[in-house]
Every structure is written in structure tokens, then in C-alpha cells.
Amino acid sequence: MLRAWRPSDETALLELWRRRWGERFPLDKALWEQQTAGDPRHFRADLARAFEEGGRVVGAVSLKTPPSPPAWSNQNPRNAWISFLLVEEGREEDVGRALLEYAQGALRAEGFARVQYGGDPSHFFPGVPVEDTALAELLQASGFEAAGLEQDFIRDLADYALPTAAREALEASGFRIGPCRPEQVAALLGFLEAAFPGRWLYETEQRLKVEPSPADVLVLEGEGQVWGFAHVYHRGSRRIGPGIYWREALGAAYGGLGPIGVSGALRGRGLGFALLGYGVQHLKELGVGRMVIDWTTLADFYGKAGFVPWRGYRPHSRGL
Structure with missing residues (x-):
């Protein structure tokens, strides 16, 4: 069942995050709250959705949109973001697809012309983590195009x-x-x-x-x-x-x-x-x-100071 987020979902959502991404992206409550409700100009609590099955949250999606007027001078007022799409491992084809279809439909209904995965204000990810091939495949099957590598x-x-x-x-x-x-x-x-x-x-x-x-x-x-x-x-x-x-x-x-x-x-x-x-x-x-x-993307610049790659992301976006 697809439904609105509830404040009481926070613990379940953090636990779901730990199961899916916690080893490489260990999220805590402070960061969660800063990047969601802590950014009321962009985070759309009214559009956030959870997927509940048998009384258990098995998926969630968080959306962000630019405010009116835009938050900064060149912020595109017609570009929106999926901050994250989070599902139990192996549930991309049913739960993930339902959440993604909802997200695109909700943003389309509000008149947005383009949606980007990650890279949002108060973002969690610049794009899809390179290890999460299942999420990348889900997005690409829905018309998202991958571009480059951020690290x-x-x-x-x-x-x-x-x-x-x-x-x-x-x-x-x-x-x-x-x-x-x-x-x-x-x-x-x-x-x-x-x-x-x-x-x-x-x-x-x-x-x-x-x-x-x-x-x-x-x-x-x-x-x-x-x-x-x-x-x-x-x-x-x-x-x-x-x-x-x-x-x-x-x-x-x-x-x-x-x-x-x-x-x-x-x-x-x-x-x-x-x-x-x-x-x-x-x-x-x-x-x-x-x-x-x-x-x-400036590997050579930071490499001169001894920095090496740690985490990688592939931006994904599509027109609506």
C-alpha cells in the first residue's frame, strides 16, 4: 500500500536505509532530519510516500522541488528532484516501480518539466551510487538517462x-x-x-x-x-x-x-x-x-594533494 509518510515512520525508514545502504552510506537521525524536514524550502513532505506491506515499511521516496521564487539566482524553476528512492533488496520491480511511477506522476501533475535523481538541495547523493545497479536499471527502464561519474x-x-x-x-x-x-x-x-x-x-x-x-x-x-x-x-x-x-x-x-x-x-x-x-x-x-x-570530477586536481576515489555516483535525469 502506497501512502503518505508519517512522523512515526522515521525509525522504520532509517532501519530500511541501513539494510539497503548502511554499509557504505551510514545514515544517522541528525543527517536524516537535516536533509528532509530541515530543508522546508525544498523538501516536499506532502509528496513523500512510503510503501507499507503487512504493517512493515518496505519502500519510500522523497521528492524536492524549487520554491517560488527560486532559492538561488539560476535555480531552474521547472526542475525537480527525487532525493532518494529506497526499497528492500529485490523489490525494485514491484515496490520500486510503484514508487517511481508515483513520483514522476506527482511532479508531472505540478507542472515540472524535468526530474533528476539526487543532486538536490540538501542532497543525500549526487546521483545513483555506482554499486546500486538495481536502482540504476530501474531508473533507466523508466526513461532516465545516465551521465558521467561524480566521485x-x-x-x-x-x-x-x-x-x-x-x-x-x-x-x-x-x-x-x-x-x-x-x-x-x-x-x-x-x-x-x-x-x-x-x-x-x-x-x-x-x-x-x-x-x-x-x-x-x-x-x-x-x-x-x-x-x-x-x-x-x-x-x-x-x-x-x-x-x-x-x-x-x-x-x-x-x-x-x-x-x-x-x-x-x-x-x-x-x-x-x-x-x-x-x-x-x-x-x-x-x-x-x-x-x-x-x-x-576533478580527480587530477585533488590527486595532487594525495586524495583518492572513495564513493562514486552516476547522475540520472529525464524529461517529464
Whole structure:
């Protein structure tokens, strides 16, 4: 029986998640609530559905849609998301298909033109986990097309030392890298509005609302301006960032970094790599022992700092 989610379903849904994805994607209650009800502008509680069989939840689907007006400047108002489609192993053809057909029909009825699996605001996954071939096959049989490969990268920091190239690039520039100070917040947001006016600006604004200080956003500064930024996450962060979603798999001294970016006017001078290098060094100094860079295709860039692939995802989408 397909029915609306109930608040009392939370425990059953978390247990179902652990059975399906828990080994590689260990979800806890804090992340669950942050990414669902904790994002009321996008999460559609009215459209979320569970599939119950014999009094037991055997499947669920979570949908997100852009608000009106859109949350950021280039957010497509006609693009919606399936945040996740979760079913018991082996139930893709009946339970999974019913949930997927419901999701597409509900979004189509509301006038959305396209649906994407994952990659949603407050996402769980950038796409379909590469190991979940059954889910990928279900989506593709329903008309979804796969595109490319996104990856999370990981590094143990025990042997990390600031790369010489990062130090030399920063020294040559005359700029500085450090935690954002309260008096720099306006300059940081102004930089993001000019250089990255979409999702990264929005996510930075949302994070600054919940953190006690802006210090977990590092800034590249010089000449009285902010020229680059990087989010860092660790045990003390109030916001659970993508790099630390699966922190149970990272150990107690976990950390993460991203997004990260520099002004287009400075590219080609090694300052993006400097920001990465000093960001990793900053996390090591905070006691992080193992960390993740999330959702990227830049294997060579992060590889120069010793990061290796950890988790992989294939984006899927289709027109409605």
C-alpha cells in the first residue's frame, strides 16, 4: 500500500536505509532530519510516500522541488528532484516501480518539466551510487538517462604536509588564507554573489545562519578583498556538510572540505591549489585524521594533494 509518510515512520525508514545502504552510506537521525524536514524550502513532505506491506515499511521516496521564487539566482524553476528512492533488496520491480511511477506522476501533475535523481538541495547523493545497479536499471527502464561519474575523494592526514606548490603560490601572490572573521562576512558574500551566484552562495548563507561563527569558511584575502573560499567541516561543525555525511565510516577524527573556489581573475596562478592545501592543513591542525572531498570530477586536481576515489555516483535525469 502506497501512502503518505508519517512522523512515526522515521525509525522504520532509517532501519530500511541501513539494510539497503548502511554499509557504505551510514545514515544517522541528525543527517536524516537535516536533509528532509530541515530543508522546508525544498523538501516536499506532502509528496513523500512510503510503501507499507503487512504493517512493515518496505519502500519510500522523497521528492524536492524549487520554491517560488527560486532559492538561488539560476535555480531552474521547472526542475525537480527525487532525493532518494529506497526499497528492500529485490523489490525494485514491484515496490520500486510503484514508487517511481508515483513520483514522476506527482511532479508531472505540478507542472515540472524535468526530474533528476539526487543532486538536490540538501542532497543525500549526487546521483545513483555506482554499486546500486538495481536502482540504476530501474531508473533507466523508466526513461532516465545516465551521465558521467561524480566521485567523493578521501585522504588519511597522518602523513599530510602542506604541498610546496601551495605554499609557493600563496607566497608569490602576497595574499593570505585563513578563517573568515565576522567583519569579513559581507565581503565573503559579495565575492560569492559576483563569482558563484548560484547554489554555493545560497548554501554559504544557510550555513552562516546556524554556525556560531564564520570561521569554518576559509577565505583567500588580499588588497582588502575576498578572492576565494572553502568550506571546512569537522566534529565541531553544526551543519553536517557533504564531506562528513558518512562520518561513521570515517572514524572519530573525521573532516571534510568543499565547496571551494577562487575568482576567475586569479585562475592559473595556483591559488585554488593553495586554498585546498591550506584548507587540508587547517583541518589537520584541528585534529582531523581522515577527510573527504565530496561530489567532484576533478580527480587530477585533488590527486595532487594525495586524495583518492572513495564513493562514486552516476547522475540520472529525464524529461517529464
